[in-house]
Amino acid sequence: MKIIQKVLIKQIVTERSKEKLKNNFTSHKMRLEQECQQLLFEQRKLQNKPGVSKQDISQRFQQEIKNRKEKIKLADFKIEQLDMLEMGSEIIEDQVEALVEVSVGMDWNEPIKEKAIIIKDETVVRIDE
Numbered sequence: 789m790k791i792i793q794k795v796l797i798k799q800i801v802t803e804r805s806k807e808k809l810k811n812n813f814t815s816h817k818m819r820l821e822q823e824c825q826q827l828l829f830e831q832r833k834l835q836n837k838p839g840v841s842k843q844d845i846s847q848r849f850q851q852e853i854k855n856r857k858e859k860i861k862l863a864d865f866k867i868e869q870l871d872m873l874e875m876g877s878e879i880i881e882d883q884v885e886a887l888v889e890v891s892v893g894m895d896w897n898e899p900i901k902e903k904a905i906i907i908k909d910e911t912v913v914r915i916d917e
Contacts, residue, residue, distance in 0.1 A: 817863040
């Protein structure tokens with residue numbers, strides 16, 4: 789029988805990976821800021837239409853803008869934490885699922901043991917089983 793098991797993808801921090809992560813966080817933050825500007829524009833546009841409740845529109849848009857600003861704060865925090873990371877440390881980047889063979893008589897601790905794939909600059913350097 790085969791079961792599905794979660795496998796962690798860990799990344800060894802290098803200058804290159806650190807820069808790539810920082811660029812990802814920064815571009816995500818910029819996209820969120822653009823969405824906030826777009827929401828403000830859409831809010832002003834809708835408020836000028838007759839027959840709509842300006843208060844309802846304002847509340848709905850302000851909630852969406854607030855959600856995005858929280859995500860911007862989180863991106864800032866991640867960038868800050870990234871700057872503190874030491875070279876060579878391992879960070880969890882992702883998680884994937886793998887099929888694991890289970891058979892009668894085998895030690896149950898073996899298939900459920902945590903597994904990880906360690907990558908460095910987009911190259912697999914180690915598999916922990």
